[in-house]
Amino acid sequence: MVAAHGRHVVIETPDGAHVRCHLRGKKTDAVVGDSVQWARSGDEGVVEAIEPRRNLLFRQDEWRSKSFAANLDAVLVLVAVEPSFSDSQLARTLIAAASAGIPAWIGLNKIDLPGAATARERLKPYAHLGLEVVELALKTQPELSRQALQPRLADRTTLVLGPSGVGKSTLVNLLVPDAGAQVGEISQALNSGKHTTTVTRCYRLQNGSQTGSGALIDSPGFQAFGIHHVEPADLARLMPDIAAHQGECRFYNCTHRQEPGCGVRQAAERADIAAVRYAQYCELYDELSVRRF
Numbered sequence: 001m002v003a004a005h006g007r008h009v010v011i012e013t014p015d016g017a018h019v020r021c022h023l024r025g026k027k028t029d030a031v032v033g034d035s036v037q038w039a040r041s042g043d044e045g046v047v048e049a050i051e052p053r054r055n056l057l058f059r060q061d062e063w064r065s066k067s068f069a070a071n072l073d074a075v076l077v078l079v080a081v082e083p084s085f086s087d088s089q090l091a092r093t094l095i096a097a098a099s100a101g102i103p104a105w106i107g108l109n110k111i112d113l114p115g116a117a118t119a120r121e122r123l124k125p126y127a128h129l130g131l132e133v134v135e136l137a138l139k140t141q142p143e144l145s146r147q148a149l150q151p152r153l154a155d156r157t158t159l160v161l162g163p164s165g166v167g168k169s170t171l172v173n174l175l176v177p178d179a180g181a182q183v184g185e186i187s188q189a190l191n192s193g194k195h196t197t198t199v200t201r202c203y204r205l206q207n208g209s210q211t212g213s214g215a216l217i218d219s220p221g222f223q224a225f226g227i228h229h230v231e232p233a234d235l236a237r238l239m240p241d242i243a244a245h246q247g248e249c250r251f252y253n254c255t256h257r258q259e260p261g262c263g264v265r266q267a268a269e270r271a272d273i274a275a276v277r278y279a280q281y282c283e284l285y286d287e288l289s290v291r292r293f
């Protein structure tokens with residue numbers, strides 16, 4: 001499946017043709033990246049079954065869950081010097097990716113702007129997690145940015161996530177020379193040219209670029225990244241810098257907040273864990289511990 005807009009989706013057949021399909025009944029949870037079985041009905045189709053997924057990235061607030069895409073090889077979290085990024089959103093995105101078992105990396109865009117040094121400094125705790133942080137200036141240094149991105153996007157399916165204004169469209173236009181044509185074709189198939197910003201779309205990278213057979217998935221922006229599907233007790237395991245000190249706690253079921261002999265808290269006091277990351281852990285632990293109905 002290559003595009004989704006509500007219950008209207010577009011599937012790609014093995015020979016590359018695009019067919020508009022409806023989601024019917026219980027098959028409403030098909031997402032971009034899914035392999036589906038479908039049946040033709042006139043010039044359109046109906047999705048009948050979803051093949052088992054390797055993974056699924058989704059967010060979940062208190063009431064509902066919203067899927068981004070399935071069967072991903074990587075998540076590129078794109079942030080920018082401006083608008084300045086939220087540590088909380090970044091942490092949540094990374095935790096959701098870790099929880100889905102999908103490797104993530106970070107792109108820092110607009111390093112041509114004066115706040116670059118500050119942004120770089122703020123990203124240090126994430127680089128310390130072993131995450132790759134790739135610096136970009138998609139608009140002012142497109143050639144260098146392309147060279148930095150291409151090997152990391154080749155031959156895999158990458159979901160690009162980031163708040164609006166960070167440069168997601170600039171990135172797609174840089175790497176997918178025929179993005180406009182792909183958007184046009186999918187909008188025509190969806191018959192919803194006017195809704196373009198709320199469509200999740202998969203772009204093929206192969207057409208004449210050097211990125212092999214990779215794909216980029218661009219998904220609409222969102223307000224808040226809920227991770228209510230994560231159990232509080234699993235949180236530390238999904239934050240590698242916290243997890244690294246879990247073995248040093250006196251109690252095996254330590255929650256790393258008030259317990260005596262907590263190796264995580266001691267590591268935070270020594271600044272082996274960045275203060276901002278320990279604060280995030282505590283904040284998320286409390287949020288996820290609120291009783292759910």
Ligand SMILES: Nc1nc2c(ncn2[C@@H]2O[C@H](COP(=O)(O)OP(=O)(O)O)[C@@H](O)[C@H]2O)c(=O)[nH]1
Nearest residue numbers: 110137138139140163164165166167168169170
């Ligand atoms: N200074 C600077 N501006 C950029 C860069 N990349 C993108 N922009 C600008 O940032 C704005 C938002 O970019 P856009 O791709 O629409 O972001 P999106 O909302 O994430 O899709 C546009 O005005 C771009 O021209 C960059 O490397 N440096």
Ligand SMILES: [Mg+2]
Nearest residue numbers: 165168169170
């Ligand atoms: Mg955009």
Ligand SMILES: [Zn+2]
Nearest residue numbers: 249254256262
């Ligand atoms: Zn502890």
